[in-house]
Amino acid sequence: MPISVDNPLLEEFSFAPFSNIKNEHFKPAFLRSIEIAKTEIDLVTSSKEDPTFKNTIETLEFSGKQLDLVTSIFFNLNSAETNDEIQKIAQEVSPLLSEFKNDVILNKALFERVKTVYLQMESLDLTIEQRMLLDQKYKAFSRNGANLSEDKKKELREIDKQLSTLSLKFGENVLAETNRFELLITKEKDLEGLPDSVKEEAEATAKEKNKEGWIFTLEYPSYIPFMKYAKNRELRKELALAFGAKGFHNDELDNQQNVLQIVNLRYQRARLLGFETHADFVLEERMAEKPEKVKSFLSELLTKAKPAAQGEFSELENFAKNLDQIDRLEKWDAAYYGEKLKQELFDLDDEKLKPYFKLENVIDGIFEVANRLYELNFEEVFEVDTYHPDVKTYQVTDVKNNPVALFYADFHPRPGKRDGAWMTVYRPQYVQNDKNYRPHISIVCNFTKPTKKTPSLLTFNEVTTLFHEFGHALHGMLADTTYPSLSGTSVYWDFVELPSQMLENWCYEQEALQIFAKHYETKEIIPEKLIEKIKKASNFHEGMATLRQISFGMLDMSWHGIDPSKIKDIKAHEDAAFEPTKLYPDVPQNCMSTSFSHIFQGGYSSGYYSYKWAEVLDADTFEYFQENGIFSREIAQSFRDHVLSRGGTEHPMTLYKRFRGKEPQPDALLKRAGLMKKQRRIMD
Numbered sequence: 001m002p003i004s005v006d007n008p009l010l011e012e013f014s015f016a017p018f019s020n021i022k023n024e025h026f027k028p029a030f031l032r033s034i035e036i037a038k039t040e041i042d043l044v045t046s047s048k049e050d051p052t053f054k055n056t057i058e059t060l061e062f063s064g065k066q067l068d069l070v071t072s073i074f075f076n077l078n079s080a081e082t083n084d085e086i087q088k089i090a091q092e093v094s095p096l097l098s099e100f101k102n103d104v105i106l107n108k109a110l111f112e113r114v115k116t117v118y119l120q121m122e123s124l125d126l127t128i129e130q131r132m133l134l135d136q137k138y139k140a141f142s143r144n145g146a147n148l149s150e151d152k153k154k155e156l157r158e159i160d161k162q163l164s165t166l167s168l169k170f171g172e173n174v175l176a177e178t179n180r181f182e183l184l185i186t187k188e189k190d191l192e193g194l195p196d197s198v199k200e201e202a203e204a205t206a207k208e209k210n211k212e213g214w215i216f217t218l219e220y221p222s223y224i225p226f227m228k229y230a231k232n233r234e235l236r237k238e239l240a241l242a243f244g245a246k247g248f249h250n251d252e253l254d255n256q257q258n259v260l261q262i263v264n265l266r267y268q269r270a271r272l273l274g275f276e277t278h279a280d281f282v283l284e285e286r287m288a289e290k291p292e293k294v295k296s297f298l299s300e301l302l303t304k305a306k307p308a309a310q311g312e313f314s315e316l317e318n319f320a321k322n323l324d325q326i327d328r329l330e331k332w333d334a335a336y337y338g339e340k341l342k343q344e345l346f347d348l349d350d351e352k353l354k355p356y357f358k359l360e361n362v363i364d365g366i367f368e369v370a371n372r373l374y375e376l377n378f379e380e381v382f383e384v385d386t387y388h389p390d391v392k393t394y395q396v397t398d399v400k401n402n403p404v405a406l407f408y409a410d411f412h413p414r415p416g417k418r419d420g421a422w423m424t425v426y427r428p429q430y431v432q433n434d435k436n437y438r439p440h441i442s443i444v445c446n447f448t449k450p451t452k453k454t455p456s457l458l459t460f461n462e463v464t465t466l467f468h469e470f471g472h473a474l475h476g477m478l479a480d481t482t483y484p485s486l487s488g489t490s491v492y493w494d495f496v497e498l499p500s501q502m503l504e505n506w507c508y509e510q511e512a513l514q515i516f517a518k519h520y521e522t523k524e525i526i527p528e529k530l531i532e533k534i535k536k537a538s539n540f541h542e543g544m545a546t547l548r549q550i551s552f553g554m555l556d557m558s559w560h561g562i563d564p565s566k567i568k569d570i571k572a573h574e575d576a577a578f579e580p581t582k583l584y585p586d587v588p589q590n591c592m593s594t595s596f597s598h599i600f601q602g603g604y605s606s607g608y609y610s611y612k613w614a615e616v617l618d619a620d621t622f623e624y625f626q627e628n629g630i631f632s633r634e635i636a637q638s639f640r641d642h643v644l645s646r647g648g649t650e651h652p653m654t655l656y657k658r659f660r661g662k663e664p665q666p667d668a669l670l671k672r673a674g675l676m677k678k679q680r681r682i683m684d
C-alpha cells in the first residue's frame, strides 16, 4: 500500500528517486516519516505481551526505516548539491529530528521494556550480533541517564543544556577571533617567497575590504601558505602569534573560563552516570576501552618517536642556521624551513606526478584492486537516478554475478558541494524476512576537473584520497550483518578509519601502481624512482608530525582523564601536558586549549588519540598483507570475513585479533614512517 501518492520520498523505491524529488517534498516527508516512526515505537510500548528480544529490541531496530531513508537522502544532498532552499529546510527539520530522538531516549515505557530484556540477556538464546544489538540499545538509554532518579535526571538535563550552550559559545568565540584579525601588507617586498596564486588571493581579500595592498587572515587557506612560504620572519611571527592566541586575550572573546566550565561539567556528567572520568565515559564505546590504555598507547609511541623527532628538529635547526643564520628555531619557522628543506631534498612537485594519474585510469585501477582482493566486479549503469549529471553509478557484483552493492561516485567540485571528500550511505545493508538487502553506497570528492585540452589529472594527494574513501565504501559494500545499525561503517569511532587508511597503502606500491599509474599521453608506467621519492617524501618530518599528534592527544586526555576541579590556570595546565612532547620554545602569549575546537566544540573529546590509533591499525594490517603479498587472496578474504563484513557486530578488538592473530602493535607504523631506525640524512 503506497503511503502517499504525491510524494516520491514516501513511496516505495528501489533506489533514491532523485529526479522526481522537489524541495517542497522534504518537509512533509520528514513530518510524515517521524509520525510513522512514532507509531512503530508506540506499537512496542503498548504491547500487552511481555517484552522479548523480538518484540522489543528487533522491532525498535527496524522502526523508523522510512525516516532513515529520507534523512540520508536529504542530508547527503545538503552536502553534495545544496542551495539556499535546502539549507533553510535543514534548519527547519534539524530541531524536529533532535526532538524526535530525545522523545525516544526519554521514553520511560520503552526503556523499561528494553531494560527487562537486557537484564535477561544471559538466559536468552542470542547470537553474538543480537547480544551486541541489545547492549547498544540499552546503552543508548542508560548513557543518557535513563537509570537515574528524577532529581539526578533533572541535573543531567541541566548539565547537557549548559554544555551545549558552552560549546556553542566556545566555537563562536574562536570564529570571532579568527575574523577580527587581519594582517595588512602594503609593501610588495614583504610578500617575498609567496606563490602568485596566494598573492592574488590576498589582494582580492584586501579589495573586498576596500583596502590597498594584501590581506592575510587566520583562516587556513590564507594562514597556512603564508607560514609556509613567506620569507619575512617578523610577519610570520606576527601572524603565528595571532593564530596561537585565539580565545586567550582576557576579553569578551576569551575561552579560558569556558574550557574550565566544559571540562568540569563533563566530569560531573560522567560521575552522575557512574564513571570515573569523562574519558572513561567516552571510551566505554571505543576500541581502546580505558583511559589507561590510551595513555600508555600515547606514551609508548612517544618513547619510540621522540628520538627521530629530535633528530629532525636539530636537522631543521641546522638547515635554518646555515641558510639564514637563525639562532633559535621558533614555532613560526617550522613550516617555512620545513618546506624549503623538503624542496631541497625531494624536488617533488604535483605537476610532475599528475600526468600519471588520469582520473579514469585511477578509477579502473581501484576497481581492479578491489577485484584482485575481493573478486568484485564494477559495471557502470545508466538507469539509476542521480542528483547531478556528473554522478556516476555502478552495479557491483561478485564472481557468481550476485549483486553486492549499488555504488555512486561524484568526483568534481561545483557550487553547492561542500569541501573535502567523504563516503556516505543511502541505504545500509541488512537482513529482514530472510532477504539480504544490499547497500547503496556513495563517495563524494572534489577532484581537479578536466579542461577542454586535458582530462582530469589527479594530484597524488587526490589519488590517496580516492583510495581512502573507496576503503570506507568497501566497508559499506561488503557488509553482511543482520541489523542495519551494526552494519558496514557503523563501528566504534577509533576503528572506522582502518579500512580507509589501510587501502591508501596500495598507492605507494609498485605492484599496484603499475596497474593504473600510466602517463595519459605517452602511456609510460610511472618510473620506480619516482615511487621511491613519493614514499620518502611522504615520511618527511614524520617524527615531528607524530610528536605533534601525540601532544594533542595527551592534552585532550589531560583535560578529560582526570578530576579537573583543581585546575585553575589553564595555560600552566597545558604547559605541563605539553612538556614531554616539547621541541620548540614555549610562547607565553599563546594557548592551544582556548581554540582547540576538536575537543571543546566538536565531538572529539577523549578521542583525539584516534588519529594515531587508526594509523597503528592500518600499518599493522598492511604489514600482514606485505608479508603475504599485497594481493594475497587469503589475507584479503580473512580481512573481509573478520572485519569488513562484520561491521559493529562485535567488539573491534575481538574482530581485529581474529583477523591478525594478535593485538595491534605500533612497530609496523614506526617502521613505515621511518621512525624505528636512526635518521641519517646527510646535509651539506
Ligand SMILES: [Zn+2]
Pocket (backbone or CB within 6 Å): 468, 472, 497, 500
Ligand atoms: Zn576516513
